[in-house]
Amino acid sequence: MCDTCGCNVTPGNRHLLESAHPAGGREPVAVLQGLLAENDRAAAHNRAHLETHGVLAVNLMSSPGAGKTTLLEQTIDRLGGRWRLAVIEGDLETERDAERIRARGVPVVQITTGTACHLDAHMVHRALHRLDLSRLDLLFIENVGNLVCPAAFDLGQHHNVTLLAVTEGDDKPAKYPVMFRAAHLVLFTKADLLPVLGDFAPDRAEDHLRRLGSAVPVLSLSARTGDGVEAWCRWLETALDARRTGAAAP
Template sequence: MCDTCGCNITPGNKHLVEADGKLAKTEDGKAAVDVLHSLLHENDHQALHNREHFARHKVLAINLMSSPGSGKTTLLEKTIQNLGDSIKIAVIEGDLETENDADRIRNQGAPAVQITTGSACHLDAHMVHDGLHQLDLTDVDILFIENVGNLVCPASFDLGHHLNVTLLSSTEGDDKPSKYPVMFRAADLMLITKSDLLQYLDDFDPKAAEANFRKLAKDNPVIELSAKTDDGFDNWISWLKDTLALHHEKLSNGETMRPAIQADGVELHAHQHSHSHAHSHDHIHDHIHNKA
C-alpha cells in the first residue's frame, strides 16, 4: 500500500523532491537532488505501518534473532507453557521451507503463521505485513517474530517490532558477538541459551561472551537460561513481564518502544511523519538490570 500511495512525500522532504526545490547543478551540468533517505526506505516505510498496526492492538512485538539451531522455537514453546493464559502469545515464524516451527507453536495452543522465504535469508517488513494479515491480533499481548536463523542479514531490516532479542547458545563460540558485531549490537537483550550444557562445554565461557557483548558498547541485559532444565527461565519471564508493562505505559503516553539500535533511515523517516508516534530511546534495562 505504501509503495503506491505517495505518502512518503511529506512536508519534511517535499522541498527536496519538487522541481523548484533544493536543486543544485553539478559542475557538469547535471541536476543534483539531495535525498538523505535510508537505503531501505521502502522497507522502513512498511515497518512504520507495521508498528502503527501493533500500537492499535496494543501488541508488543519482539524480533528473535540467532543462528540456526540456537533454540528459538524451544524458547517459545517453553515461554507459552510458562505464561499459560496470563499473557497471550502469537508467533510469526520465518524459515526458508516447512511449516514445522509453526506446527510446534500451534501444538502449544498459540496462533502461528509460517512465512517460508524460499531462499531469502531474512524477514523484511513486507513479509511480516503479509503475515499479519493472516493473524488475528485481538487479545494478543506479545507477538514474537522468529526470524530466519542467520546472524547476518536479519539485523539490517526493521520489521516494525519494538525490541530485538538475540540468542547465543552455549554450543556456539563465546566470541560470536565479536564475529557478528552488527547482529549483537542490535540486541536489546542477549540470551545465552542451553545453559544446561555449559557443564560439558569447557570452551564456552558465558563471562567471555558477555565481555565481547560489552565491547560493542552494549549495556543491555544478558540472561543465561535453559529451556530444558528451567535454569534462569524465571529471569526471562520477568524480563518479558516488565517489558510488557513498560510497553503499555509508553502506549498510554502516546509513545512507542523501538529497538535500541536503529538505522539512520528509520530516524530520518520517522521525523518526516508528523503523524508518527513520539519515539523514545529510553533503555528498558534500567528496570531490569539486576535480573541479568
C-alpha cells in the same frame, strides 16, 4: 543465497524500473535517505498497527539451531495462561516450527522465505493481516536463523532479542557486531551444556558484547531444564507492563 529475495520489487512498483539511454544534461540531486527507506516505512506502519492494538512485538534472532523454537515452547507454557500470545515463524522451508507452536494452542503464521535469508517488514505486514491483533498481548517474530542479514531489516518490532547458544563460540559478538549491537537483550541458551563443553566462557562472551558499546542485559538459560527461563519471562512481563503503562523499555 539472497538472489531470489527481490521482495522490494513488486507488481505495484515494477513499472518504475523502466529503461532509458544516456545523453544530454546532468543534474545532481541530494537525497540523504536510508537505503532501506521502503522497508523502514513498512516497519513503521507495522509498529503503528501493533500499537493501535496494544500488542508488544519481540523479534528473536540467532544462528540456526540456537534454540529459538524450544525457548518459545517453554515461554508459551509459562506465560500462555496469563497473556494472549501469537507467533510469526520465519523459515526458509517447512512448517515444522509452526506445527510445534500450534501444538501448544497458540495462533501461528508461518512465513517461508524460500532462499531469502531474512524477514522484511513487507513479509511481516502480510503475516499481521492473518492474525487477530485485538486478541493479542504479545507477538513473537521468530526470524530466519542467521546472524547477519536479519539485523539490517526493521520489522516493526519493539525489542530485538539475540540468542547465542553456548555450543557456539563465545567470540560470536565480536564476529557479528551488527547483530549483537541490534539486541535489546542477549540470551545465552543451552546453558545446561556449559559444564560438558568447557570452552564457552559466559564472561568472555559478555566482554565481547560490552566492547561493542552495548549495555543491554544478558541472561543465561536452558529451555531444556528450565533454568533461567523464569528470568526471561520476567523480562518479557516487565516489557509488557511498560508497554501498557507507556513507561520506558526495560
